[in-house]
Amino acid sequence: MSTISPCVSCGACCAHFRVSFHWIECQGSGGRVPEDLVELVTxxxxxxxxxxxxxxxxxxxxxxxxxxxxxxxxxxxxDPCRDFDASWSAGEHNPRCDAARAAHGLLPLTPSDYPTLIPLSDASLAAHD
Ligand code: SF4
Ligand code: SF4
Structure with missing residues (x-):
């Protein structure tokens, strides 16, 4: 089963919050994030x-x-990017997702934004019921 993430047509949280993390996540410290894309905040x-x-x-x-x-x-x-769940994507409400979307004039997500796609084999069976 798969779903299309509503995040691909949103991006509001990437344009609403400060995205900060420990410098150990940067490449120069053995992490992943390219150094030239960050600035020191503390x-x-x-x-x-x-x-x-x-x-x-x-x-x-x-x-x-x-x-x-x-x-x-x-x-x-x-990590903060990886850990930020779209509201209801994991079955739980995320008010911070709602806040970011609202700041960009977008309605909050609801559970119905995650339709379950029926696998082709099941869909075929259903069509023959
Ligand atoms: S690095 Fe994080 S905040 Fe920036 S665009 Fe990617 S997911 Fe969004
Ligand atoms: S604000 Fe919510 S829906 Fe929008 S990109 Fe971020 S996590 Fe996804």
Whole structure:
């Protein structure tokens, strides 16, 4: 079974929050995140460039928020990016997802945004019922 993530037509959280994490997640420290994409925010923490100001937008966010987006460093993104669940994607409400979407004029997600696709074999069976 598979679903299409509503995140691919959103991106609001990448353009709403400061995305900060310990510097140990950077490549120079053995982590994944490219160093040139972060800035130091405390002696032990860095943030994705573009996310610290009053009008945040991560430097790695590609596309138009609310239309079509992608993360330019998807495989190298930090833990906070990996840990941020779209509301209801794991069966639980995430008010921070709602807040980011609202800031960009997008309605909150609901469980119905995750339709379960019927595998082809099951769909064939269903068609013959
Ligand atoms: S690194 Fe990617 S997932 Fe993380 S905030 Fe930036 S664009 Fe979003
Ligand atoms: S705000 Fe929610 S729906 Fe939008 S990209 Fe982030 S996690 Fe996905």
């Amino acid at each position: 002696p032990s923490r860095v943030a994705m460039k573009g996310t610290c100001g009053s009008n945040p937008r991560c430097v790695s966010l590609q596309g138009a928020v609310g239309a079509s987006v992608a993360c330019a460093i998807y495989e190298q993104r930090s």
